[in-house]
Amino acid sequence: MKDRGKLMRDSFANYHPIVNLLYFTLVIAFSMLLTHPVAQILALICAVTYAVSVEGKKCALFLLKFCLPMVLLTAFINPAFNHEGATILYYFSSGNPLTLESILYGISAGAMxxxxxxxxxxxSRVMTSDKFIYLFGKVIPALSLVLSMSLRFVPKFKKQTEIVVEAQRCIGRDISTGSLWQRFKTAVVILSIMITWALENAIxxxxxxxxxxxxLKGRTAFSIYRMDDRDKYALIWxxxxxxxxxxxxxxxxxxxxxxxxxxYAALDMTTIPFYAVYFGLCITPVVLNFGEERKWKTIYSKM
Amino acid sequence: MNNLSELDPDKLELVPTNGVILAPTTVTFYEGESVFDVLQRVCKENNIHLEFSWTPIYNSAYIEGIHNLYEFDCGALSGWMYRVNGWYPNYGCSRYQLADGEVVEWRFTCDLGEDVGREGSW
Structure with missing residues (x-):
């Protein structure tokens, strides 16, 4: 635990795969379905909290460097192509209007x-390929194998690239030295090795x-997953x-x-419960992790 | 106005009850100006929303939406058409050079002009 610093363990990932799958299906579907800014902000807060609490600094950096610019970018790009909206702020030099609605829509789309x-x-962090195979291996064996192979492909490819780059460096083909042309040649050789490897590996x-x-019929999959009470409660929730x-x-x-x-639908006594439940749904893994963490600390021997 | 049931429900409130967005007005224009130029200026002056796209092969602007009423908002055959002195020109609105005293109308059709009094075939 010490080397992980203050990061939480993702105990939500240890729940039954069906719980994980249902959770992600629900949050992803509703995140794409709900365009109300309040719902979007709630979902964004939960997604950020979950990611940062589990992945820490790396994820926070990714958010700042990649996600924030993306929201700004869509806020700029959308009004450039979309001129619909009742509130005209300004006319572009082409003659089409810049509207308030299109800017807001751009921000909303970026946040989504x-x-x-x-x-x-x-x-992809929680639903590892073994969970995926466990859930779908029986129902759609071919597709689930393909899916799990392709989901695994990128990290595996990255790792293998590192190995090949190291090996090539040992025989004098270093991509970090030499003239531009030489480096390019080395990179192409490595790429060709990698593609051959990927094809062969897949087969x-x-x-x-x-x-x-x-x-085949009648075969069972090895699994370490058990439907516990906590999984049942989580499923009910x-x-x-x-x-x-x-x-x-x-x-x-x-x-x-x-x-x-x-x-928009106003926030009043009839609609607030829905937002509360939405927040409750999105924050579920964070709450579970937090509860588990506290339990762990209380039973941790202080001798 | 007979096709309100087919209209995108979000846009119902945009349609004025008498069906007229801007009552007939007399506008000044400069020599050589097209229907499109006048439309654009009048819309700006009256703060009416207008979106168009330039179509190079017809050398003309295409009016996508006026007053947030867009093409296809009322079925696949709907959109904006213009009429000068009771005639629907069969070319783009940037190509029609206006003369003094002409009457320009922009009308929203739900049936490629059949329902707003266009005569003849294309």
């Missing part, structure tokens, strides 16, 4: 993009899985959130319209 990216990065994996009888929020969407509690003029 960042939120969804954060959810997906958490998804080998598929063959190896086949030779072990993957996807997530199911409740999903139904409640779907009802909220149907009752247009999250309604928000950007064009032609802004109209």
């Amino acid at each position: 993009l960042v939120t969804v990216i954060l959810w997906f990065s958490a998804f 080998e994996t598929a063959d190896s899985m086949k030779s072990r009888g993957y996807g 997530l199911g409740f959130c999903g139904l409640f929020l779907t009802a909220g969407v149907m009752l247009s509690a999250f309604g928000f319209r950007y064009f032609p003029s802004i109209r």
